[in-house]
Amino acid sequence: xxxxxxxxxxxxxxxxxxxxxxxxxxxxxxxxxxxxxxxxxxxxxxxxxxxxxxxxxxxxxxxxxxxxxxxxxxxxxxxxxxxxxxxxxxxxxxxxxxxxxxxxxxxxxxxxxxxxxxxxxxxxxxxxxxxxxxxxxxxxxxxxxxxxxxxxxxxxxxxxxxxxxxxxxxxxxxxxxxxxxxxxxxxxxxxxxxxxxxxxxxxxxxxxxxxxxxxxxxxxxxxxxxxxxxxxxxxxxxxxxxxxxxxxxxxxxxxxxxxxxxxxxxxxxxxxxxxxxxxxxxxxxxxxxxxxxxxxxxxxxxxxxxxxxxxxxxxxxxxxxxxxxxxxxxxxxxxxxxxxxxxxxxxxxxxxxxxxxxxxxxxxxxxxxxxxxxxxxxxxxxxxxxxxxxxxxxxxxxxxxxxxxxxxxxxxxxxxxxxxxxxxxxxxxxxxxxxxxxxxxxxxxxxxxxxxxxxxxxxxxxxxxxxxxxxxxxxxxxxxxxxxxxxxxxxxxxxxxxxxxxxxxxxx
Amino acid sequence: xxxxxxxxxxxxxxxxxxxxxxxxxxxxxxxxxxxxxxxxxxxxxxxxxxxxxxxxxxxxxxxxxxxxxxxxxxxxxxxxxxxxxxxxxxxxxxxxxxxxxxxxxxxxxxxxxxxxxxxxxxxxxxxxxxxxxxxxxxxxxxxxxxxxxxxxxxxxxxxx
Numbered sequence: 208x209x210x211x212x213x214x215x216x217x218x219x220x221x222x223x224x225x226x227x228x229x230x231x232x233x234x235x236x237x238x239x240x241x242x243x244x245x246x247x248x249x250x251x252x253x254x255x256x257x258x259x260x261x262x263x264x265x266x267x268x269x270x271x272x273x274x275x276x277x278x279x280x281x282x283x284x285x286x287x288x289x290x291x292x293x294x295x296x297x298x299x300x301x302x303x304x305x306x307x308x309x310x311x312x313x314x315x316x317x318x319x320x321x322x323x324x325x326x327x328x329x330x331x332x333x334x335x336x337x338x339x340x341x342x343x344x345x346x347x348x349x350x351x352x353x354x355x356x357x358x359x360x361x362x363x364x365x366x367x368x369x370x371x372x373x374x375x376x377x378x379x380x381x382x383x384x385x386x387x388x389x390x391x392x393x394x395x396x397x398x399x400x401x402x403x404x405x406x407x408x409x410x411x412x413x414x415x416x417x418x419x420x421x422x423x424x425x426x427x428x429x430x431x432x433x434x435x436x437x438x439x440x441x442x443x444x445x446x447x448x449x450x451x452x453x454x455x456x457x458x459x460x461x462x463x464x465x466x467x468x469x470x471x472x473x474x475x476x477x478x479x480x481x482x483x484x485x486x487x488x489x490x491x492x493x494x495x496x497x498x499x500x501x502x503x504x505x506x507x508x509x510x511x512x513x514x515x516x517x518x519x520x521x522x523x524x525x526x527x528x529x530x531x532x533x534x535x536x537x538x539x540x541x542x543x544x545x546x547x548x549x550x551x552x553x554x555x556x557x558x559x560x561x562x563x564x565x566x567x568x569x570x571x572x573x574x575x576x577x578x579x580x581x582x583x584x585x586x587x588x589x590x591x592x593x594x595x596x597x598x599x600x601x602x603x604x605x606x607x608x609x610x611x612x613x614x615x616x617x618x619x620x621x622x623x624x625x626x627x628x629x630x631x632x633x634x635x636x637x638x639x640x641x642x643x644x645x646x647x648x649x650x651x652x653x654x655x656x657x658x659x660x661x662x663x664x665x666x667x668x669x670x671x672x673x674x675x676x677x678x679x680x681x682x683x684x685x686x687x688x689x690x691x692x693x694x695x696x697x698x699x700x701x702x703x704x705x706x707x708x709x710x711x712x713x714x715x
Numbered sequence: 716x717x718x719x720x721x722x723x724x725x726x727x728x729x730x731x732x733x734x735x736x737x738x739x740x741x742x743x744x745x746x747x748x749x750x751x752x753x754x755x756x757x758x759x760x761x762x763x764x765x766x767x768x769x770x771x772x773x774x775x776x777x778x779x780x781x782x783x784x785x786x787x788x789x790x791x792x793x794x795x796x797x798x799x800x801x802x803x804x805x806x807x808x809x810x811x812x813x814x815x816x817x818x819x820x821x822x823x824x825x826x827x828x829x830x831x832x833x834x835x836x837x838x839x840x841x842x843x844x845x846x847x848x849x850x851x852x853x854x855x856x857x858x859x860x861x862x863x864x865x866x867x868x869x870x871x872x873x874x875x
Binding site: 370373394396423426431607615639657661664 | 723724727731738741742745746748750752753754755756758759762763765766769770772776799800801802803804807808811812814815818819827830831834835836837838839840844845848849852860864866867868
């Protein structure tokens, strides 16, 4: 029996030891701003030389799953997303912390991530070939419209004057264009600064906009005699779990749609957990009845986004296994490891390497389940540490993590300067009503948008953007998401008009 | 905060407008490689033009608000800049920039210690506490990044 056999292998002491060590490594990487799951996966490659294929791949899966969840920890306590995948809901997490619910926020994200991840794995197990076929049907034109969809929904998903929201997203797109252009390799907006030729890395920008701006804010208010304190509330493990579960039940629709969006986005080559979280958060906002709470501690948005980012991890394996096309940057490294071990990905992998594939599915399940015990321990330990630490220890620590986290991206201090600059920009933007999330998404998607625009245009001019059914569906979806609230208002008012004469008669 | 600097939004919009005009100038310098539509200059040009238009509208809107505020409300607190806060922010930013400039020469240990010490003092820590905090932060980050993660931190002339 291959099934039972492989379960024994996955649960062998050697595998369990490797999985526990790499899960702790993933937790550590996720909680450190500036260190990404991709970098952590790359650092694991040398170990893969010495391990059998299943253990080598299990190591990367477990690390990735834990790191993506752990990115929520610094987002919650110090407003710095540990990985880009947590950026979409960092403000919500931090606002919940300000209201004394930081640990609750993390327990919600923990359970949404676990179950979202498990849904992603189930889809990976049962619908890999179908989803992979759907994903490879995406041409440059569909990707272009998908990016537009993401950008439009990011504008719609924040509060503030519409004009400031549009300025924010366009500013992000412009920042993304700095450096060589992705198609013609022509130098742009570099002001003859050699460090700008390669473009701006978005990790120092994320750290600056969220972390450094928080340092500036605290320093500014402290000097004026105002201390920003984050309340600490002690929660029991059971209380955290029950609250997390009941929130998940309350926003069950958001959780399911978040997990599905995450898996589908993950399955698209090149789109990873960060884009999945943004998209799911924005769509959730658009259809929410409690729009006012978004960005101010929305549990609904948190459920939608955190289920999506972990679900996308399994989704990214779909094109990788079926076609050998990486779904995200971590699976690109995974493919390298597979090749190194003589495993050729492709449709035949399910037959020729059936045992390995089954083992990977089980590892994915275990990795997602490992989030619960390790996550609860992290929440309790780090919650106490962060929330009870006085400002004179916390602020210099945040500042140093901002500096070293930016420096660690490519070991240059130029990134530290970028981080400081964006800290200042972020501080002023937040202070004067310019929402920063659209700018961040613009920076992440800017180069992708331009690449797909040029590719589509080169293929067939303007008409190439509109001549495929999938493109038209996406355009319809963009129009729908813009008009959705207005349409629902019209429908409700029509219903009211229809019912009102009856009500009037009865009153009489 | 009730006594915020109310003209900030106007001045930020104005600063954006000036920066975008400057970026438009830079965009016009980009080599088109003979391709106007979809070429290297296309996106920067479109974006800067859009941003200039939008920030011009913002300057007008915020300018009108600012003008109305001046004429209707003469409470000086609405327009006074909170210097005590700004000076502290400038101090931290300046310390961070000096840190970046000197770290390669002096090395990670001493610069990080000094920066942590200064910021800690700004948050009203006692000198002894600030010294302790700076030592712990410096040593723990040194261990974390240099030893555990093999991040090549600058060593400077002292070798640490």
